[in-house]
Amino acid sequence: MDDDELNGIMKYEYERVKDCGILEYGFEVKLIKDSENEEDKDYTKWLMLMKAPDDSDYKGGKYLIEVEFLKNYPYINPKFTFKTPIYHCNVKDSGELNVNWLMKGMKIDYIMPRLLTLFYLQDPSVDENSEKSKLYKDKPEEFKENIIKNADAAKDTKL
Numbered sequence: 001m002d003d004d005e006l007n008g009i010m011k012y013e014y015e016r017v018k019d020c021g022i023l024e025y026g027f028e029v030k031l032i033k034d035s036e037n038e039e040d041k042d043y044t045k046w047l048m049l050m051k052a053p054d055d056s057d058y059k060g061g062k063y064l065i066e067v068e069f070l071k072n073y074p075y076i077n078p079k080f081t082f083k084t085p086i087y088h089c090n091v092k093d094s095g096e097l098n099v100n101w102l103m104k105g106m107k108i109d110y111i112m113p114r115l116l117t118l119f120y121l122q123d124p125s126v127d128e129n130s131e132k133s134k135l136y137k138d139k140p141e142e143f144k145e146n147i148i149k150n151a152d153a154a155k156d157t158k159l
Contacts (some may be wrong), residue, residue, distance in 0.1 A: 001071050003044075003095060008059030010043035010069050013108050022112050026051035027159045032066070044069045047083075048112075049159040056119035057144055061086070064159065065097075065115075067108070077102045078111070084157045087143075087150035089122040089133045098126055 001009075017029060028049040033042035046067040052058035064083040070076045080097035090099045100123070102111065126132035136143045 007043050014043050020109050041054045052119045057147045058119045061154035062157040074107050083140050084154050087146045115146040
């Protein structure tokens with residue numbers, strides 16, 4: 001698949017996300033490279049703002065995520081990088097999402113609701129040697145305190 005073909009597919013996906021109702025669940029999206037001129041728009045790189053649900057430990061936090069769609073999408077998952085720091089076992093210090101539950105072939109409008117599970121579930125087995133995973137297993141109360149501090153620091157994040 002060439003760049004123009006991927007951009008065309010992602011234009012359709014972007015418009016579908018805007019129209020499918022998923023934005024009502026605490027998401028905002030925009031293109032990183034937007035333009036008045038349609039030919040200059042890059043639909044393969046998005047910024048997504050994800051608001052933590054009020055019934056999660058991350059309550060009040062808003063997290064900016066860069067989403068990059070690679071050439072073989074949807075057979076290769078998009079790359080998700082948190083630009084707003086988030087204290088989570090499954091997010092590397094670099095901001096890269098590190099989960100094993102994203103199945104190849106899933107389209108972005110199916111992935112987005114699953115991203116909300118990050119606010120409820122931690123999987124320390126994905127990177128057992130990370131400091132966060134160790135703290136999650138050994139000192140869960142301290143881990144939760146770090147989540148709450150992080151969410152408070154992320155409450156003013158904007159798209």
